[in-house]
Amino acid sequence: MPGMNVKSSARRGPWSLADSYGFIASFVTKSGHRGPRHFAQDPGFSGQRCFSWPSSRRIARVDINGLHRETATSHSSRRQTQQRRHFHSYFVTNLPSSSLHPDSRPPTGPHHKLPRSASTPHTPGSGPSPAAAPPMIGTSRELTVVRIPLRSAKHHFGVFLSRGTRPYNEDTYQAGTLEIPAFAKRAPISLSRSGQKEAATGADSASGDPQVFYFGVFDGHGGNECSDFLREELHNYIESTAKTFELGSSLKKGRGTEIDAAGSGGNSARDLPTDGKESLQKVEMKGKEEVQDSTSVTPLSQEGDVGESPANTALEGGDPEAIEANEPKAVELERSLLDQWKDTVGGYFKRFRPDFFSLPLPRDGSPPVDAPLSIESVLMYSFLKADLDFVTAQARKPDPDAHSDEPLNAEDILGEPAYRASTKTRIGGPTRFIGGSTASIALISTPTPTPFWHPASPSSLITAHVGDTRVILCDTATGLAKPLTTNHHPSAPVESTRLRRYAATFVTDSFGEERMSGLANTRSFGDMRSKRIGVSAEPEIRRVELAPAEYSFLVLVSDGVSGTLSDQEIVDVVKEAKTPEQGAGDVVSFATEVTREGDNATCLVVRLGGWERRGEGGLGSLGTKEVRDYRRGEAADPRRSRTLMKSPMTPPIDPAILSALSLHAATTKISSHGGSGFSSTFKLSSNEGHGEEKIYFVKIGKGRGSEVMFAGEHASLNGIHTAVPSLCPKSHAHGPLSNTNGSFLATDFLSLTSAPSSGQSLAQKLAKLHSTPAPIPDGYGKPVFGFPVATCCGDTEQDNGFEEDWSRFYAARRLGGIGREIERKYGADGELAELISKTSTRIAPRLLSSTHLKSGQTGGPIIPVVVHGDLWSGNHGRGSIGGGSVEEVVYDPSSCWAHSEFEFGIMRMFGGFGGAFEREYESYKNKDEPKEEWEDRVKLYELYHHLNHYAIFGGSYRSGAVQIMKSLIKKYG
Incomplete structure (x- = not known):
């Protein structure tokens, strides 16, 4: 065989089992080595066939039935590779003495029972007397420690996977x-004082x-x-x-000082009740x-159809338990990680x-x-x-769709195509x-070595x-199911709250399921293209x-189950199984x-202390038996289509929409096309027989709030569209619905895309929008700040009453208005009210008054212009309006006639535009004077959005506003 230094069998002797193990070990070692292989004589195998292993691997071992044999050693190493511990897919335990038979063999060694003096040599020397040889009784079975693979412990753990009807299985575990x-809490004293005999316990870990x-279960997409x-x-x-x-143990008082698992009572784990009967x-x-009222059973209709599965509320978790650690080091690592996320994404x-x-808030x-x-x-x-x-x-890797002249085996090691060069992008x-x-x-x-599945053992579970x-x-x-997780979908309240500022518009697929950036989950690993809008892996x-x-x-379980x-x-299915493996x-x-989906399905079942009485509580396994029997019968029905899909969830077209757009019901179709935290959205297409299809984007909301919101958005879109037509869709109609208590908004259809802009x-x-003077309203002889209608920023209704001076508008209509909204929602807040008052009466006039703030273009007073009002990365994209070319577009505005720099408050707060954007903007429109106060003006405008977010979401936005x-x-007051 090439590359092997093998001499004739006459000189080396017959091939032995040791040679086979050595041959296997060479490839075990090879799997962890990326460099070239070297062969030389090994002094440890003199006279036998021998191989020299790569210098990066110091010792290669073969593990057969628990016996470790060193196969080779290298004395010099040019490159040291850090050895990584393989995952322990097993647990270690002490065999219970009751399960072992006594050794019937007589002990070997001396059989006399003579005293020490009688066992000395016949002729004593000058030194001390030697000790008698100890009895050779072999290893004590009571001290036997065994390593049990979890997959083999079928009475304690079970797992089962199926790829369903998919071509590949993307689930792993x-x-x-x-x-x-x-990290467990110490066991209470009441659980540790028992005089029962010792039973089997799990062995301690290396620490x-x-x-x-x-x-763990992982579902790839x-x-x-x-x-x-x-x-x-x-x-x-x-x-x-x-x-x-440097995380310490929860079972230790301090470094190196162990705490008895029994607490202050001082009893050991051996005192734990071991038969478990008492605990059970x-x-x-x-x-x-x-438990009847608490059971969440999938309902059956009168026709026998299975309804939607009810959503259980996740079990409430406990507070974190502080553990000794290197806090300065940990805080610095946390800060560094967040900085990397900010800079990278x-x-x-x-x-x-x-x-x-443990970090302070940004800013x-x-x-x-x-x-x-x-x-x-x-x-x-x-x-x-x-x-x-x-x-x-x-991100470092080439796009799979990008073609390169690089050969396919560019990363192969020369002469060894089976191995690839080491690379960080692997x-x-x-x-x-x-x-x-x-x-x-x-x-x-x-808290003790007694395993968690023992009926008498307490434990701590963290998910x-x-x-x-x-x-x-x-x-x-x-017998009830107690979920420990919630589905991170756009429709989940916790997720819609977290992402409201970053995913104001969710897309609804043809089955009525909400998605964000094309994803069903709002939290996941990977999905690099959606990280910026909040698809994070924060657990x-x-x-x-x-x-x-x-x-x-x-x-x-994975979502296939x-x-x-x-x-x-x-x-209930698991309750009826004899073992966790069978249950899975x-x-x-x-x-x-x-299933009607055929998705990959994975299930892990882990035995806990109450396993032996799993079917006794509440309804046992009978609570869902009727539904499960019906499901099986329906699945076995040959008339049932295995590819039956859900019907699209689309409402009939309201007559008010048809009338406002001059459309006919017979030639108009409506389909779901998105959604948000405030409304449902649809695509409306109509062909009136002239060969040209008309397409509209329609929002439908409920209550008076939607009427105010849509009226403001209608005016905002048209204000922007008038100044820069290609910047946003045109709004065609809005008004109340005729069939329900709600309102609608109809605009040009905007088709978003990732294609590059052509405009x-x-x-x-x-810059063009911010350089175009706002129209003069009826009854006024000169430009004013404000807006003809109220608008909504989020779900906050904004007062847009006209003011001739910008500082008065911002102080009274923005800061004063949001201050009143906060007080209405959260009650009196003396500190916040005082700060808002000082900012309104001192800072706003100082920075924004007409006598102080001047246009950077003309040097005269600033003029009111149309601003978007809520422009962050989630309200900007590239798209085609009405089938036109791909342009940079904005949407979901909350406009007013304002100072142009007011736009940068929300842009700076959430990022997504950056310094290059600001420099390009300034090349078309100068900063207003004084330029040295530009940062402070933007900070003052950002204040309003901090206060608005505090009014909507509460929490930490208050401290950001207070700091500003x-x-x-x-500085100024």
């Missing part, structure tokens, strides 16, 4: 143990703490590159972060009547502030919030770091991957979740303390049998 400190178990990356690497990020943060009997089972991440991070000099370092901090950092590494690695495939993956992981930590994979607990007493983290036998089992079955159906298989089999840049168009006002008052 991971299960094993992590080398991180324990000395009880093992931390790790389970667009390919399996991202889900595979998470399966192979996410646990490494968690372990590495815990080590870098203490569970007070609930009857059918007690921008957009949403310019104001991003993750939970569990805020206030001290850090009280967010103690905890395992939650580690998980948040790990998820965000893994996502950043994956996204940046994809995350994922060789080309850029624009897909992503969801992720749900569960970590379980116990970290991104996307629409799902984690569910089964309550032993009630939803939840901590739950599990009392002994409180829960029966834990289930992790949860999209078809309700949470209660999933746990039954869930996936049932989901794939009755003027956004900076050029915006204090800094301006300190």
